[in-house]
Amino acid sequence: MLIDPKLQQPAEAVPGQPPARPAVKIDGVSKSFDGTLALEPTWLKIRKGEFLTLLGPSGCGKTTLLNLVAGFLEPDKGELFIDDALVTQVPVHKREIGIVFQNYALFPHMNVLKNVEYGLRTRGVPAAEARDRAMETLRLVKLDQFADRRPKQLSGGQQQRVALARALVIRPKVLLLDEPFSALDRNLRAAMQIELKEIQHSLGVTTIFVTHDQGEALSMSDRIAVMSKGRVRQIGSPEEIYASPADRFVGTFVGDANLLTGTVTTSESGTLTLDLAGTALTLPQSAAPEAAAGETVELFARPEACQLVAPGTPGAVPATVSFAVYQGAHVELHLACPAAAEGPIMLRVPVANVPKVGAAVAVALPEAPVIFTGEAQ
Amino acid sequence: MNCTPLDHLLTWSGRILVALILGFVLLPFVVVLIASFNHSSILTFPPQDWSLRWYAHAFEYDDFADGVKNSLIIAAFGSTLALVAGTGFAYVLNRYEFRGKATLHAVLMSSLVIPNFTIGLGLLILAASVSIPRSMGLLVFLHITIVLPFVVRSVYVSLQNFERQLEAAAESLGAAPRRVLFTITLPLLLPGLAAGWLFAAILSFNEFTASLFLVNQRTQTLPVAMYNYVREYADPTLAAVSVIYVVAVAAMLILAHIFFRLEKVLNVD
């Protein structure tokens, strides 16, 4: 789901001006718990106003990284900077950050207004001004008429918005969100994603967003950092991550992927030829410059980059239809293919054009597929 | 379920058994109620004459009035100080690791295992050997040591159910530790603190054995005054006091049941 394309633009340096200094700099930060490494040494710079998403499977260290930025954890090694100031030793309450927790963490003994005012009152903002600013922020999240309610009297989505207002009202230097939408149902979630993105963009607040939902990451982020096993595997815009995954993990974790195993037959004078279980495929050598003849590689292609063609088409991989899953707008076709690295190959075809189960077909691969060499685990 | 005659027999014998048991629990209170209205100072069943004179006497008897006063002072100070110390200790117990934690815990909770007469004797000997007089202060300290484990438990359970993330949220909003404590943690622990304090106060008000070792004529608590009365007089004044006691406690429990549902409080539903 795409939002206004303007919103997708990373807040990049204006050409001709010196690059903006990072709002957050994570400088070789690592963390282990009882001897097991939860986060390998990590370097990251987050631009002012940028929406950065930490994406990865459960237990990969996203929350750990976020808690390090927030100050709930102290790094074993490395330093943290917020707005150029070294904050590694600065306690949480002096870091000027805003956090939205997964379960909202609204104060149950205070009404909505008091919740939102809290951060202002701790900063010594006078009562009247705190009230006005809190009401203003509540209007921003469209909850000003609920100011007197207790958190428990609100729906999940409303509570989520109160939590957001509470974090934003203090004008934090960084906004941190740890899986904020995971407790919401699907429709509400989509609506909240758009709302958050709009608010974030209009306020220009630097945001670190944690999720394990790749769709959410792709639709909201300026940049995504894909993490696995305590390591950032790739950082890039959603387009880069989706179109050119750095490794097999990123490719398969973000979006649907087809993987085919092949052997390099030749790799010389600008051309690379692969043998995919009997099918010869010729690619530009730039697809995998360091691949040597005889090496086993993996060919990675998104379902929408693959095409169903007639059997026998040159360069297309033969396959058999195993089953078809009706999805409304299209049909997901699962194909058994001798060259497939794991599981069936999947592609989407129009409902009108579905081959029978058991039919022999062929799959035409994209002209410039991504090739994973070496560590094709 | 189909009901055979055997089932009926079972049901009814069960009901009778339970009624008998409840009768056993109630028996002394019913008897004491009857005795309290006995006119003569020698108890006889059934009483020959009825009167309220023992109630009047109970209210006139100075030792009881002083005992109530002392017991209230001791219970108020003891349970409040125990609440302060116990809450602090439950907090560090729940959150921090530090050297000597296990030892400190064992010592503070020891009064659950140590019989009250031993606690009383110990403090008596200690006070004697360092020449502390048998004062109200000493009694307050004694009661703190006796009720502290209950306060610690009550607060500790509340802390275990406490959502730590609320503190993290407050901290991220700029609240320093002290502000977090006073605006988030303590207000949310209030029910646990109140329950702990109330239980401590009741326990302290009723404590008898350990206090017996430490009181003097001036610091006599109500239970000790009642005990001394029984030893000296055989008249039914104490029956009147007991009736007042039973009625007060039963009324309190009925209120507690109406407001909080006792089966919930006791975790037996």
Add this chain to the structure above:
Amino acid sequence: MTKRPFLGWFVTPAGLIAIGIAASFLAILQYSLRAHVPGMLDPGGFTFDNFTTLLKPAYGKAFITTVLLCFWTALFTLLIGYPLAFAMLRTRSGWVRGAMLIITLTPLFLGEVVRTYSWIIVLGNQGFLNSALLGLGLIDEPISFMFTTMGVVIALVHFTLPIVVIMLAAAIAHIDRKLEQAAFSLGAGRVRVFLTVTLPLSVPGIVAASSTAFAWTFSAFATPQMIGGGQVVTISTLVYQVGFASFNFPLAASLSLAGLLFTIAVLSIFNLGMRRIERQGAY
């Protein structure tokens, strides 16, 4: 970054109290090793005599009496507490349950003196029970409950019943009703379901309740003192008597210490049993 805010502030009051507790414990320990100087409140030099004195039959008898009281009290409390706890949980009427809870709990908040005094009026020679039995012509002369182990046990059962019922009820409440329903569905009758499912599953609660009943009975003082009237001598009454009648505080201290060691030993055995049961339950 302050890692442990308030640690010092919060530990200090508790620490001071702990020092007081530890000091009074050390005071007992110290006194138990000091000689008694008749006519003097201050103790004499160091000696082990107090502990050899404890070996005399009179003191051994107090131990035996106390243990017997604990045993009978725990047994009878369980026997009447279990049906009460069971009925309390199984009754369908909330009104009845509330009434049962209030009746059961009231004695818990009365204090030892009020409860014991009430039993004196019930059990005395001219008390309610004997008057009633004589009046009905069931007996010719009063049964002596006062100054007997039986009388003390009756009052102690009443004393420990509330806590035992609460503990048993909590244990029975946590048994999954589905297990009983499963047994019913397999054709078992009510008695069989109770004996083969409910009762075995409440054993941990029974053990915990017995251990508490033991500890409460062991430390009871007013009941054996007032109803036993010097004829039923327990450790608690003996400590008081040795201390306040003979002013032999060193001996009282050593007697308390012996009693404490004994309590700890018995409670450890209960704990051990408990752990075994829990371990078996895990398989």
